[in-house]
Amino acid sequence: MCRLAVLLWAGALLAQSPKYGVGRAPTEDDIRQFDITVRPDGKGLPGGSGSVAEGKEIYTNRCLKCHGSVGQGRDSVPLAGGRGSISSDKPLKTVESYWPYATTVFDFVRRAMPFDRPGTLTANQVYAVTAYVLYLGKIVPENTVLDGPSLAKIRMPNRDGFVPDPRPDVGRGPGVKK
Amino acid sequence: MTFARRRWLGATALGSLLAACKRGAPVADEGPRLLGATVRAYGERSTFETAKRSLDEDRFLEASQTRTPLGESVGVLTPSSLHYERHHSGVPQIDPAQHRLLIHGMVDRPTIFTLEDLRRLPSLSRIHFLECSGNSGVEWGAKPAPTAQMSHGLASCSEWTGVPLALLLAEAGVQQGAKWLMAEGADACKMARSLPIAKAMDDILVAWGQNGEALRPEQGYPLRLFVPGWEGNVSVKWLRRILVAEEPVMARDETAKYTDLMADGTARMFTFAMEAKSLITYPSGGQQVKPGFCEITGLAWSGAGTIRRVEVSTDGGKSWMDAALQQPVLSKAFTRFRAPWKWDGAACELQSRCTDESGYVQPAKESLVAVRGERSVYHYNGIKAWKIGADGSVSHV
Numbered sequence: 001m002c003r004l005a006v007l008l009w010a011g012a013l014l015a016q017s018p019k020y021g022v023g024r025a026p027t028e029d030d031i032r033q034f035d036i037t038v039r040p041d042g043k044g045l046p047g048g049s050g051s052v053a054e055g056k057e058i059y060t061n062r063c064l065k066c067h068g069s070v071g072q073g074r075d076s077v078p079l080a081g082g083r084g085s086i087s088s089d090k091p092l093k094t095v096e097s098y099w100p101y102a103t104t105v106f107d108f109v110r111r112a113m114p115f116d117r118p119g120t121l122t123a124n125q126v127y128a129v130t131a132y133v134l135y136l137g138k139i140v141p142e143n144t145v146l147d148g149p150s151l152a153k154i155r156m157p158n159r160d161g162f163v164p165d166p167r168p169d170v171g172r173g174p175g176v177k178k
Numbered sequence: 179m180t181f182a183r184r185r186w187l188g189a190t191a192l193g194s195l196l197a198a199c200k201r202g203a204p205v206a207d208e209g210p211r212l213l214g215a216t217v218r219a220y221g222e223r224s225t226f227e228t229a230k231r232s233l234d235e236d237r238f239l240e241a242s243q244t245r246t247p248l249g250e251s252v253g254v255l256t257p258s259s260l261h262y263e264r265h266h267s268g269v270p271q272i273d274p275a276q277h278r279l280l281i282h283g284m285v286d287r288p289t290i291f292t293l294e295d296l297r298r299l300p301s302l303s304r305i306h307f308l309e310c311s312g313n314s315g316v317e318w319g320a321k322p323a324p325t326a327q328m329s330h331g332l333a334s335c336s337e338w339t340g341v342p343l344a345l346l347l348a349e350a351g352v353q354q355g356a357k358w359l360m361a362e363g364a365d366a367c368k369m370a371r372s373l374p375i376a377k378a379m380d381d382i383l384v385a386w387g388q389n390g391e392a393l394r395p396e397q398g399y400p401l402r403l404f405v406p407g408w409e410g411n412v413s414v415k416w417l418r419r420i421l422v423a424e425e426p427v428m429a430r431d432e433t434a435k436y437t438d439l440m441a442d443g444t445a446r447m448f449t450f451a452m453e454a455k456s457l458i459t460y461p462s463g464g465q466q467v468k469p470g471f472c473e474i475t476g477l478a479w480s481g482a483g484t485i486r487r488v489e490v491s492t493d494g495g496k497s498w499m500d501a502a503l504q505q506p507v508l509s510k511a512f513t514r515f516r517a518p519w520k521w522d523g524a525a526c527e528l529q530s531r532c533t534d535e536s537g538y539v540q541p542a543k544e545s546l547v548a549v550r551g552e553r554s555v556y557h558y559n560g561i562k563a564w565k566i567g568a569d570g571s572v573s574h575v
Contacts, residue, residue, distance in 0.1 A: 018349045022298055023289040026280055030290060034280045034419050036368060037360060040428050075237050087443025091553055093434065098445075101428050108430035112267060112367030115238065119366075162437065162447040167557075170541045170549045 038107035042152025049147035050128025080136035096137030240268035245331025256334035267367035274400035283422035286351030309333035311409035335512035339387030364418035372426035407481030441551030454480035456532035480534035494527035
């Protein structure tokens with residue numbers, strides 16, 4: 001019995017150790033360099049803050065030429081407007097009308113914007129641009145100063161608009177398991 | 179050797195040669211002959227071949243797409259040079275010696291792999307299609323695309339070589355409670371998508387090889403995720419990081435984009451699977467047929483597994499005949515089908531319809547629209563019809 005317990009314990013330990021042992025452990029610096037993910041609960045948001053007013057200035061210089069003066073869209077997608085249009089014949093999908101999480105705005109702006117020079121905005125600037133885009137979408141008031149905790153608390157208008165994938169919903173033949 | 183090269187032959191010789199050709203007699207290869215081209219280090223196709231990817235007139239060609247010329251496809255494999263593209267911030271140029279893959283988050287042993295590390299591990303190769311979720315999205319609308327390339331060309335099929343993601347995750351030691359992972363690219367926008375870990379344990383590859391050589395830059399060189407049977411954008415290219423987590427990260431490309439809007443205003447999220455689809459590639463839009471025998475051929479594929487059956491109709495869907503499937507039929511791969519046909523010269527309509535191993539039957543457009551409306555953009559897999567005119571021209575219906 002005792003021998004069996006030792007065997008089981010050794011087996012469990014074996015299952016938890018790497019089989020091939022290639023690669024190396026990252027340093028904390030390595031992970032900091034790579035990890036830019038911001039999650040819906042606010043995990044991953046950096047320190048810093050930015051105001052709607054600061055955001056307007058950055059937006060005017062870096063974003064307006066593609067997204068339009070008030071986020072109505074020009075060369076690229078509109079950011080504001082369309083609230084309530086999603087169930088109509090002409091849905092206008094914007095941050096305001098469609099995006100379920102405000103944290104995604106921060107994550108995406110930091111990750112991918114401005115389109116021609118992503119990665120050039122500081123954390124404070126990303127907070128400011130996020131605040132301004134949310135202001136254009138009438139989601140936050142004009143005097144807003146956004147930081148990590150306040151951003152994670154924002155509830156987006158279309159937060160409950162998403163459902164899991166129910167397919168196959170069409171084209172089911174006989175004997176198809178859902 | 180071409181006629182042009184034979185110009186030095188006497189007029190009499192050329193005359194008799196042409197006469198021989200007209201009669202369909204074999205051409206005698208006589209007299210002095212010119213040498214062909216020398217050997218070369220990396221091959222090119224014949225200069226007579228013209229099939230190419232389509233370029234859209236997009237404002238930003240770094241966030242655009244090209245389509246595979248499926249109407250001119252042969253067999254089931256897509257040459258890497260003709261594999262469709264969809265990028266979100268351009269094609270990065272990455273030195274493989276500098277590239278790293280980090281696996282971290284809910285793992286016991288966060289690990290950084292170099293390409294050299296990954297190539298030491300047990301690898302495997304599989305033939306799979308890759309298809310953009312927006313492929314044939316134009317078909318939702320009133321104006322279907324005029325050619326197989328423009329309607330269905332955001333799909334291609336290659337052999338992919340790499341290491342199973344499950345093996346890398348086992349090396350890192352996934353912790354209890356971890357259900358999702360996020361894959362991230364090293365392109366300018368650091369494209370990110372969440373995936374359930376269960377799929378990784380099933381068949382996801384971390385791939386560096388395509389069709390017998392390294393991935394093409396536009397296919398993710400030097401390293402990409404390859405997620406068989408699921409929408410193309412989750413097969414994150416230029417893969418640099420995998421974060422193991424309890425929940426999806428809700429990235430832009432799984433909330434604002436790649437969600438399917440229904441008529442009632444709700445949107446489906448994480449619509450990963452590409453459902454069964456088929457397409458007649460010959461005769462298809464833009465081509466020309468002649469009266470007499472004409473083999474109908476096309477491609478079928480399903481994210482649920484193998485194609486079990488393809489039926490073809492030459493009378494607009496009134497009657498159907500079974501097409502022959504080219505063997506071997508592979509799971510989550512293009513399957514070539516063929517059906518003999520004699521065109522009698524009258525206007526008619528061709529259609530194809532496939533059934534996969536789950537029993538799922540490719541639906542008509544009306545069935546899709548009845549359930550999903552016309553604004554879901556993604557995941558259109560309705561039956562595609564081609565109209566043959568009395569003049570032999572082929573056009574969309």
